[in-house]
Amino acid sequence: MAEHRRRDWFAPPDLKTATHAQREIAETCETTDRFGRVGRAAGADTSSAWRDTRGPIHAAIATLAWPDAVAGEAAAATRIPPFPYVPGYLGFREAPSLLAAWDKLPEKPDLLFVDGQGRSHPRRCGIATHVGVLLDVPTIGVAKTLLCGAVEGEVGPAPGDRAPLIDRGETVGVALRTRARAAPIYISTGHRVSLETSVEWVLKLTDGRRLPLPIRLAHEAANAQRRAMTDQMASA
DNA sequence: GCGACAG
DNA sequence: ATCTTGTCGC
Numbered sequence: 001m002a003e004h005r006r007r008d009w010f011a012p013p014d015l016k017t018a019t020h021a022q023r024e025i026a027e028t029c030e031t032t033d034r035f036g037r038v039g040r041a042a043g044a045d046t047s048s049a050w051r052d053t054r055g056p057i058h059a060a061i062a063t064l065a066w067p068d069a070v071a072g073e074a075a076a077a078t079r080i081p082p083f084p085y086v087p088g089y090l091g092f093r094e095a096p097s098l099l100a101a102w103d104k105l106p107e108k109p110d111l112l113f114v115d116g117q118g119r120s121h122p123r124r125c126g127i128a129t130h131v132g133v134l135l136d137v138p139t140i141g142v143a144k145t146l147l148c149g150a151v152e153g154e155v156g157p158a159p160g161d162r163a164p165l166i167d168r169g170e171t172v173g174v175a176l177r178t179r180a181r182a183a184p185i186y187i188s189t190g191h192r193v194s195l196e197t198s199v200e201w202v203l204k205l206t207d208g209r210r211l212p213l214p215i216r217l218a219h220e221a222a223n224a225q226r227r228a229m230t231d232q233m234a235s236a
Numbered sequence: 237g238c239g240a241c242a243g
Numbered sequence: 244a245t246c247t248t249g250t251c252g253c
Binding site: 046047048049050051052053057085180181223 | 252
């Protein structure tokens with residue numbers, strides 16, 4: 001159903017129409033569980049040149065067989081973003097690259113971990129929600145820092161400890177301790193996965209590290225893509 | 237008006 | 244978002 005609107009939501013010409021598109025996407029987003037058995041999870045992340053705000057964006061989606069927890073296929077793609085980085089509009093920068101990588105995957109994941117916010121966004125449309133709705137795929141937002149809102153209370157010191165993330169009176173995410181003595185990460189619903197289920201899945205795939213495995217795999221794959229592209233440039 | 241601001 | 248070496252602690 002997102003198909004005919006995909007064009008409108010993909011790359012708006014300016015931030016004003018982008019803002020309008022985000023409100024529509026946020027309305028379409030589902031915050032309750034709607035997915036089947038997960039035989040394959042995946043992580044999505046991007047990489048770009050240091051301090052280069054308008055250069056190409058290299059994206060990767062790395063899959064992970066589940067419950068085997070063995071790394072599977074990964075796909076990568078590179079695209080030029082429509083506009084420079086502006087906080088709150090990350091989705092429009094990274095979605096083209098991420099969707100291109102998604103299309104290259106021979107077998108699609110059942111659950112996608114996205115590096116960034118989901119509903120914990122000023123207009124409830126972080127990148128995890130954005131790509132989740134565009135693809136109509138279950139997504140979980142995994143952010144390393146906060147974009148909006150505030151943590152209610154303190155996050156305990158033990159892995160699994162958590163505290164709600166509140167923005168304008170609404171619970172939009174969870175601050176989650178995934179590793180002792182490491183800063184918490186911020187989990188939020190992307191699309192078709194409830195907040196509670198999102199936290200469960202993150203903890204399930206976080207083997208003693210701060211970030212869940214799919215995100216780490218995607219990070220590596222995106223970096224590899226960037227290096228491959230820059231090497232290719234040098235030899236031409 | 238001012239500050240804050242994912243990746 | 245990325246760079247780089249060492250250092251500290253489990």
